Amino acid sequence: MSRARRLVRITWVICRFRLDDFLHQVRLPLPVRLLLLFAPWHLFPRNKVSRGERLRLALEQLGPVFVKFGQILSTRRDLLPEDMADALRDLQDRVPPFPGEQAQQIVEHDLGKPVGELFRAFDASPLASASVAQVHAAELLTGQEVVVKVIRPGIEKVIHQDIALMYLLARLLQRHWPDGRRLRPVEVVADYEQTIFDELDLQREAANASQLRRNFPDSTLIYIPEVFWNFVSRRVLVMERIYGIPVADMAALQEAGADLRILAEKGVETFFTQVFRDSFFHADMHPGNIFIDASNPRDPRYIAIDFGIVGTLTPADQTYLARNLLAFFNRDYRQVAELHVQSGWVPATTRVNEFEAAIRTVCEPIFERPLKEISFGQFLLRLFQVARRFNMEVQPQLVLLQKTLLNVEGLGRQLYPDLDLWRTAHPFLEDWMYQRLAPPGLIKTMREQLPDWLEQTPEMPQLLHDALKQLTRLESTNRSEEKVLTSLRDEVSIAASRHRRYWLATLCVGGAVVVSDMSTLEWFRQLPPSSWILVAAAAYLLWPRRNETEIKAEHDR
Ligand SMILES: Nc1ncnc2c1ncn2[C@@H]1O[C@H](COP(=O)(O)OP(=O)(O)OP(=O)(O)O)[C@@H](O)[C@H]1O
The missing domain is CATH 1.20.58 (Methane Monooxygenase Hydroxylase; Chain G, domain 1)
Incomplete structure (x- = not known):
């Protein structure tokens, strides 16, 4: 579809779902306003559906690239009002699967052999089909059960085209929307562009999976399926097939007798281990990507899939993050403010007193809740919202971490509503800080950094x-x-x-x-x-x- 036709389609969807109430908030240039005046709004009477719901339906109509954008946007609660974030969370990929024969052709082209020579069996009807890729079950010649992930044909072109249009809209918003400068829509699109193009490269996903698997060998916390590197290209990924209970399937977990408290605590521990020990964390922890191995119900463990998005932190980020979390729980807002200045997250000229007062204002209400409801993710979210007012540059690695943390906490509390995050995470954080600052850790850090110095x-x-x-x-x-x-x-x-x-x-x-x-x-x-x-x-x-x-x-x- 040409760009002009796509633009017409977008305009049509905006009219169809009466998204004009968003446009009224934008001070658009006169010609665009005149054009909008003559848009056929009257053909589509506004019904009683809420604005969030209308935005969700519109994005679903616009196809997979917009759907994924909406899904990612729904996690940016620092940018969106609650009602819209909630509506976007329910966005569904409604993309039809592409024919199995086409998947076979891509596999044969990229791996250089007929499917019959590569696999003992290859199921042409897909196991799952998503916006960017499709997954087929197969069996290697060794008898190993695997899944074959194949990138949707032609999707790259669609993404390029849609991203270009998103930039166009974002630039318009940034220039003419009163909130545009603060919410920086162009930056949001750039962030999304990076994510979606990363997901298109299955070689990258395979490398992420291998690294995570190496970080957790024989772990009782999490299992990462094996990648078969001889069967990997940019568009094809062959990976061990896993069987587990989907983490959202509470009935099945209860039936299997899985200890849900242990599982919830292990979720927090797994996340903090990835962030602080390895500085390499799975950052797409939505329930669809997590399964449970309940073969030992008293000591169940997680199984993760979909490694397209991972996060890393520098040692300095790790230290400041740990110190921020500890200071937050000690309600030492002065330290939180000072840490932000020291780390360079906010400008050196920030007035620490004012920053401290602003942090106190948003954090104190968090402590009004029972301890088991306190959320690190919420704290970071509020903190970033305040820090933005004090000119904190967006730190993509920290935003990714905060979003993942919210997911991990949500998951943990869904499994075990009484999960006390602080009791689970506090010893871990203190231990980590101690090891880093105690003499052996310090010497190790100095030895690591000496060549750089x-x-x-x-x-x-x-x-x-x-x-x-x-x-x-x-x-x-x-x-x-x-x-x-x-x-x-x-x-x-x-x-x-x-x-x-x-x-x-x-x-x-x-x-x-x-x-x-x-x-x-x-x-x-x-x-x-x-x-x-x-x-x-x-x-x-x-x-x-x-x-x-x-x-x-x-x-x-
Ligand atoms: N190793 C595996 N073993 C068994 N099933 C798998 C495996 N990997 C993927 N699947 C199945 O395929 C589905 C889609 O896989 P995956 O999440 O990796 O694809 P995706 O295109 O990245 O999807 P999305 O980004 O929408 O989550 C999973 O929900 C799961 O049902």
């Missing part, structure tokens, strides 16, 4: 110089923040000068060793007179400067 050292003077320049520029544009900037500039300037002198001191001592023609150890033992003058120079360079001490004392005051 050494590598960056020669660039340090330039970086400090650049930072100084930027601060000076900032200073001239923003007088109101002058005091903060001056203090920052002074600190950077002290660090730059100290750094230069340390380098020179190192050169002096190194030079003295070279001049003496001895080994370093010998030199230290004997300190020949010829080197005294260089050592004295080094000592002079290392001595703290008076103006530095004064500036520091002034800042401390």
Whole structure:
């Protein structure tokens, strides 16, 4: 379908589902407003269906790319009003399966052999069919039962086309909608584009699955099916077939006698292990992707599938996240605010007092609820909403984590409504912090980071110089923040000068060793007179400067 025809179809669906009540909030340019005036709204009388419901129906009419977009949007409760997020959550993929013969052709083309030579059996009628891919059951020549996931033919083109139109709409909204600048629809579409294109690459999904499987070998928490790498291409993925009870099927779980409390707690533990131990987490934890192995009902474990979306965090993000969660539960909002500044999530010029007060306002009500209802995901969601007001740049890795956390908590509480998240997660977080900060962990971290530090050292003077320049520029544009900037500039300037002198001191001592023609150890033992003058120079360079001490004392005051 050409882009123009697609645009006409979108306009038609907007009229058909009377989405004009969204458009009235947007200050559109005059020609578009005139066009809308003549749109055939009258052909489609507004019925009593709610606006969320109408948006959901419209997205379903627009096809799989929009449906998936709506599903993802439904998890962005930081952006959408509750009623709309709830309606979008119920979006259903209503895409008909594509013929099994077509799936076979793609498999044969990509794997380079007829299906009969690749598999002992291949079921041409699909096991499941979704917007992006279709899954068929098969059996390898070894007798291993597998599933074959095949990307829907032609879907890439449809996605490209629909994403281009979404950008068009998002740019319009961003420019003409009063909330556009705050909610940044273009960013939301860019986020979605990344996700959907990642899902199109099954090689990537296979790699994610392999990594997760390696992280949990023989685990009693979670089982990850094996990937058969000889049968993987961008469009085809062959993976061990798993059998389990769908996590949403409570009746079947109860019938199997699965211990639901253990299961709920294991869900939280599995998530925190992925986030903090491995920094690699399954980020598409909706109930359709989780099954339960209840062969040992007293110690059931999870089985995960669909590894298209995963999240990772840097060690710094991990530490700040753990400290934020701990500070939140201690109701230490000052620390939460300071951590945001330290981590660079909000600008260094943020007024910590105001930020702290805003965090307190949104977090205190969370503690009004019984402890077992407290949600880390809700806390992070509220926190990000506040932090955005304080110019927090969107941190995609943290938004992904917060969404996954909400899913994990929802899942846990559905299994066992009395799940006490804090009691389950607190020891884990404290233990992790202790291991990271206790001497062996600290030494390990330092040893891991030492090569990076050494590598960056020669660039340090330039970086400090650049930072100084930027601060000076900032200073001239923003007088109101002058005091903060001056203090920052002074600190950077002290660090730059100290750094230069340390380098020179190192050169002096190194030079003295070279001049003496001895080994370093010998030199230290004997300190020949010829080197005294260089050592004295080094000592002079290392001595703290008076103006530095004064500036520091002034800042401390
Ligand atoms: N390893 C497996 N063993 C058994 N069934 C599987 C396996 N992998 C996938 N399936 C079945 O196929 C369905 C779709 O798989 P998957 O979720 O990976 O596809 P998808 O296209 O990414 O779907 P969506 O993104 O809509 O969740 C699953 O819900 C499940 O029923």
